[in-house]
Amino acid sequence: MKSKTVIWIVVAVVAVVAAFLVLGPSGGGGITNVDAAGAQAAIDKGAQVIDVRTAGEYQMGHVPGAVNTPVDQLEAAAQSWDRNAAYVVYCATGQRSATAVEIMRSLGFKNIAHMNAGIQAWPGQLESGGQSSNQKIETAGKPVFVEFYTDS
Amino acid sequence: MKPLVEGLEKEYQGKVEFRKLNVETDQSGVKLANELGVQYVPTFLFVNSDGVISSQVVGGQTKDQLKQAIDALQ
Numbered sequence: 001m002k003s004k005t006v007i008w009i010v011v012a013v014v015a016v017v018a019a020f021l022v023l024g025p026s027g028g029g030g031i032t033n034v035d036a037a038g039a040q041a042a043i044d045k046g047a048q049v050i051d052v053r054t055a056g057e058y059q060m061g062h063v064p065g066a067v068n069t070p071v072d073q074l075e076a077a078a079q080s081w082d083r084n085a086a087y088v089v090y091c092a093t094g095q096r097s098a099t100a101v102e103i104m105r106s107l108g109f110k111n112i113a114h115m116n117a118g119i120q121a122w123p124g125q126l127e128s129g130g131q132s133s134n135q136k137i138e139t140a141g142k143p144v145f146v147e148f149y150t151d152s
Numbered sequence: 153m154k155p156l157v158e159g160l161e162k163e164y165q166g167k168v169e170f171r172k173l174n175v176e177t178d179q180s181g182v183k184l185a186n187e188l189g190v191q192y193v194p195t196f197l198f199v200n201s202d203g204v205i206s207s208q209v210v211g212g213q214t215k216d217q218l219k220q221a222i223d224a225l226q
Binding site for chain 2: 059141145146147
């Protein structure tokens with residue numbers, strides 16, 4: 001009797017594992033690196049877009065519909081997110097978003113499209129807090145070299 | 153890009169003003185970036201002495217590319 005029970009348990013476990021492998025988590029999304037087209041496809045299917053850059057970078061321009069959660073705030077913010085939902089994650093170049101994806105993976109998120117080339121590979125329009133203009137820059141009477149940068 | 157820009161700053165000392173704006177920590181940098189529609193970092197603006205933006209480039213640049221743009225300023 002005991003051996004039959006063990007056999008049934010083994011069969012049940014194998015069946016569950018097989019079903020998981022065939023269907024995949026959350027219907028087959030998984031955690032994958034994608035290009036902009038792959039990200040767009042995920043967005044079209046309803047994925048939530050997470051921009052893990054700083055608020056300043058986000059304000060300068062982001063993928064339409066993206067939510068800004070800087071990578072250093074992600075672990076706390078993601079506690080309340082649906083772990084079975086689909087997400088697209090990106091930063092500027094793929095470095096911070098790789099960290100973000102690892103954090104999300106450790107928290108149990110199963111369906112993440114990581115845009116690992118960053119927003120610079122995004123070919124579409126960006127939503128922005130500002131628009132280009134013909135604005136002049138204040139000078140002290142000599143030419144000015146301006147660099148916008150981040151340390152990360 | 154930091155060592156490259158710092159080298160240029162020394163090279164053009166007294167002739168060209170260098171403004172290095174960290175968009176993570178410098179709120180004035182964020183404000184200016186928003187006003188100008190700057191979307192990526194690094195972005196470089198080359199501004200004539202009268203305040204008119206001569207050119208704007210995005211992404212990593214070589215020293216020669218930056219010098220060429222600086223030398224074109226009036």
